Amino acid sequence: MSNEVFNPKILGFLCNWCCYAAADSAGVSRYQYPPNLRTIRVMCTGRLDPAFVLKGFAEGAAGIFTGG
Amino acid sequence: MGQANDKRLGSVMVVGGGVAGVQAALDLTELGYYVYLVEKSAAIGGAMAQLDKTFPTNDCSL
């Protein structure tokens, strides 16, 4: 175990209008960040049913990120 | 498109493609007019395209 590289997979829910847009500008600006995040775009984080978070964990997410 | 029709009825010319000109052009099309947006430089956007954030909320600009 201790020899394994810590490489968590994180699931992100990004609001189309702010956080998704921010992630786009991070790209345009070529900011580098760790490649552990997998994202799902929503029109608003108000769309997030708590069940989505639980499902994410059940599917093996090490962490859930919501950006709105 | 492609072929230019320069004798269109119900068209407006906007001189200057900064944020003011672009907004005027968009509103004009929504109001039912054809727009010629004349810009001196190679791209529209004007000074606002150079800004990253705007006062007072420091939102991003584009």
Add this chain to the structure above:
Amino acid sequence: MEAGRSPNIEILSNADFLGLDGKAGDFTAKVRLRPRYIDADKCTACGLCTTYCPRHLVDEYNEGLAITRPIHIDYPQAVPATYFIDPKACMHLQHGTCKICVPVCRSHAINFDQQPEERELKVGAVIMSPGFGRVPEEALTKYSYGAHPDVVTSLEFERLLNPSGPFKGEVRCLSDKRHPHRIAFIQCVGSRDLGCNNGYCSSVCCMYAIKEAMVAKEHDPECEITIYYMDMRTQGKDFDAAQKRAEEQFGIKFVRAKVADVMPWDKQLKLTYATLDGSHYFEGYDMVVLSVGLDAPADAKNLAKIADFELNRYDFCKTSTFAPLTTSHDGVLVAGAFQGPKDIPESVTQSSAAAGLASALLKAQRGKGVITKSYPAEQEVKADDEVRIGVFVCHCGINIAGVVDVAKVANYAGDMENVTYYAESLYSCSQDAQEVIKQRIKEHKLNRVVVAACSPRTHEPLFQETMKDAGLNRSLFEMVNIRDHCSWVHANEPAAATTKSMDLVRMGVAKARNIRPLPEQNVPCTAKAMVVGGGIAGMNAALNLADQGFQTYLVEKSDKLGGHLLEQHYTLQGDDTPALLKGVIDRVKKNKLIEVFTSAELTAVNGFVGNFTSIITSGSGKSQKEASVDHGVIIIATGGKEHRPETVLGAKLPASKKIVTQQELESQLAGKAKNRAPKSLVMIQCAGSRGDDLAYCSKVCCNNAVKNALKVKEIDPAAQVVVLYREMRTYGYAEDAYREAREKGVIFIPYTMERKPAINAKGAKLEVSFHDPILREEVTIAPDQIALSVGMVPVDTDALSKVLKVPVNENKFYLEAHVKLRPVELPVAGVYVCGLAHSPKPVDEVVVQAQAAAAKAAIPLVKGYVSVEPTVSNVNQDTCIGCGLCESLCPYQAIKIHKVDNKRKAETIVASCKGCGICASHCPTFAISMGGFTDEQISAQIKAFGELQEETV
């Protein structure tokens, strides 16, 4: 920038305006298009040419702080997204050599044979919006600009702060690339400066200086920043609050002083400044930022000659208070900074207003020239049809393919269930790639398309358009972002980036399996408007709507039209307000399309955008009447009034007849009495504002004080007028009047919050005591009269905001949908705001805002319908239990409970829904689904996320 996509906007960039003949409604304009030397249809904006071009060129987009090449594009999101060759620097165009770019370009877009092209355009109206120019060099060189690299303009500093700027957003000294620890901003460079013939205030510099200082602090919290200013003119809505934040949270220092000069000083710069009491100081800084003003555009004189209109003394376009966007040439309108220095929201407001005015002028030609695109009939995709997905993975030149193994991602996608076709694409957004997608849809009978490329925020509409062209519902499309969210941000980890791309594509395909066609909905709109408030704002809004051809109901609470302006007698610009106001009232009364209700109120509003039904209650007692009217839009123009403060300067205001407000003083001065001008007068600015009763700045009081001070001096030049102020906010051309008042002997003395003046009433005698910073002592004077600049408050916002369910801010002004880009729209669709109900502002700005609100409100009336995005919510009436949770949570009033067969059921008002999904996530019975973001789709994405890629290559 959606302007690039509209079929009804033809962008003529790299073009010069050469001539204008004819008259309003029937102009012929001459335009010359300079060659780009690159074929716009072929250029894919890959950027390969720039990397090969051997010549260097100063990058003007980066304010000369970076280097580009003669063949380039200003910035990646530029519209049109076509590179161009600057002929001044190109080796081939100058010397006939080189031509290295020609073979390099893979799409053969480079064409040195292009010639200038002249076109004659028939246009009904012209809107001049050429923006602003640069202030003269001498305004900069006196602060060692040009002589020392660490003296920069605010525009250069803006680029330094920008992540796409020369140091990728790091602030560094240009001299030796060190991080500056101490930065000074000098305000009013090239503004309020007769030395360079710019007597006006540029109205934007205080705001951008604060913004830049705050952003610089965010980059480097250790950095010390000082702003040297004469007056901080943060008079706009919520601007004072931002300044306070800069001072208190960010620790930015504000020093009221005149900067004498800036000189090199060892590695630093020595800044010498003089404070108000005449003391001189100096301090060392690593970097000095000059807050440069906005000048008239360099070609203003030429434009004025070509289009035949007048300029003012500063070479900006000349207009008048009550018709601020009309030039001296009928049919030629002006908008933006060319009308006078202004910020973005005001420019945007003016543009909408100018569009509305042009629309009224050309009413008879409306719709005659527009291009409406037609699409093939939509192919039916049923729920039980076999899902056939096509996946296109984009190289984006080297933007994606340089990092991500595109072939591997595409092959991986090809193995997925339901994926019937997959391919790589060099530039999936290019015109030929769209054709390929259309062909493949036909050949392989695809009924879902996934494109893995860049951001859906910028490119989804383009691909959805292609779907429609191919006869598929546009909602059957899904986009995966493997550029902005992957290759660009994991540039050094190609293997991990490829794995991430595969994961994202798998999640996208999982969603695509569950997407369904969504109906395109249009809600019809009643082509009539309601305007609430019969002041100058409401009347201008109603007039523009009627001039555009729409019936308008104008509801005024009092028994006559005119509103707050009825109490004004003259303007700072010298207009005869009563006469001009009467002209507007007469035009409203004569207009057959405007139905005026006086002594009336809007008591109930039902419905939604396009379909409102309102009750107008007029009269009172026995003669009370109710009228029910249908309309498609509502403009709120309920106005404001002078505030009557109880607390002034932190103390209770003594009762005295000698204390008046500026408005009362104005009426007195406009009268006929011989002794109407007091022999000695003290004006107190911000009385009851900016910290007393009212928290905010009312924007108009400084102008009114100067206006009345000048009037007193005009009547009696010997009168003594003292103005006690915190900051004189005579922005724009009002600065000229402020200077004139000082020249005529009006005494302006600043006070601070620490040392406020005090009003003492001793019997009939009035005294004002204050600290004079020039004499450095306490002074007490006993004036004949005291005029208080009391600020403005909105009228009746409480009741109407509840009726309309629209938000107000903490100062009871209506809260617009977006401060910068949607300044006259409210969050509830179909409801607009203008005038003092939005925020305090002078008459010319009120007129513009009213015209802008009318232009925006006219859009659904012109169309006759409101189009609905497919992403709206949809309630399953079978499973809805009518609990009403969704109705109470919806921020847009877009879901309502009503009775169906005597049972409570929720229903979406699609015209108002923004698709946020709050209703869906809270529905206890999962009865609400969101178009394009259903529970099934998101769950499928989450499940696909779980099927992790074990192989990490």
